[in-house]
Amino acid sequence: MSRLLNKVAVITGGGRGIGKAIVEAFVAEGARVVIGDIDPQAAGLESRFGAERVVFKRADVTVESDIEALVTCAVERFGRLDIMVNNAGALGDQAAVVDLDSHSFARTIALLLGSVALGHKYAAQQMIAQGGGGSIVSLSSIAGIQAGWSSASYDAAKAGVLHFARSASYELATEQIRSNVVAPGLILTPIIGTACNVAPEHYEAFTESLREPYGDLIPLGRAGKPEDIAQAVLFFASEESSHITGQALAVDGGLTSMTGFDIGGVVAKAVESFNAQLDRPDEGKIGWLPNRNS
Template structure:
């Protein structure tokens, strides 16, 4: 039995990476998907691959008018919204605190936090009215520990997403609408090259070449993949997670679990040798 058969899902930031993988998985598991992004050509190509099960709407997740268009259009077409995956995101300014440009800070907060707030604001009324729904916000391990992003602003924004998720979960849970988040570790997408100034389409193409380096970043010896996050989103969208609310699921191969075992043992061995043991 498909996990989200005939559920209606909205997925943002879905013209590449995690969002694109989630669209494909949700369609395969029986959902009707409305997905958004700012790149029309990429979005229309993805929609064409999935036939009538996936509908692309060009939209900017930072703009309230675009959210109204997306949610109203989904309700007009399908009559309900069962799931929202707030996945839209991107890089934030790099460098130390003294060098952060105010306009870059504001743009990052709009993309990473305001978009999440707007999505929840506009799907909450129909979900409450129907008495069910699942909202999933994409966070990051950078929200849990400093130093896990190329940008300290990105980490701070994702920490805000975590707490906003919990606050809204306490409100909407009373109406059987669940609100949870996912914190990915290092996932092979174009977000890191974008943060370092690479153009979007070229950055997406670099993701494959990053896998070998990423495989060494955590105990599980492979790079994280967009499908790893899509599978977690599928669980949270499905009825199998009907008692999961206000929770953050970390999907990082163990990266923030602690010091990796083998390098730690190697350092202890070196110390013993230095002590003549």
């Protein structure tokens, strides 16, 4: 497996969950990786793979100098930068609109959108200095595509990631630097426990308890895994997507392809009721509507 052989990547938020899965996928494909994270457990990945393959550097992505330092670290340790993955994030301000606090809102934007902007800035500067070429992949969310999946602050920040990446892709195309976005859906990661105020020691059990209810909600019938997102990021990072830029890929099992309720079931019942009144139970069936009860 060598889709990223000899490539050098910076991955923010690589200590656990989706970020950890991205690190593992990249290393398996031959990349050398600098992980930027405030979580010290990310250092375990350096120990696991060896410092010649993975380097952990503590970084707070709301601090501009920390993002710059990650790029500098990649160049000093591995000689260049080919891939930037803007993954770090958290739930941010979950307050209702009527309860918004300006400081918390600004912090959420800085973490989820500002870090993506700065990741583009310093990665692009280095890629251009090397002669051009490279891939920047940013993590948004289905909350950036459809409202209602999280708070207004989170939704807005994630929507901003989509549009920033599109704008950046236009500016950077002449340098052969691509910018794309992966938008995860309902993924089984520890952040769910954080959102629901579950004690850290119960994160794993709580996350596992959501596997079946998530699967019942998602059209493809199963909850998303961090590895699902990692494979999408890997595609955008590799040469397999060399003619793709400014695009967003929702990895959500089909959630954003449908409305928030079972429109098929609603219409099917209406057709059944209407035809029953006409004593024509076998007429008027709608072929494209899935049977969600089967």
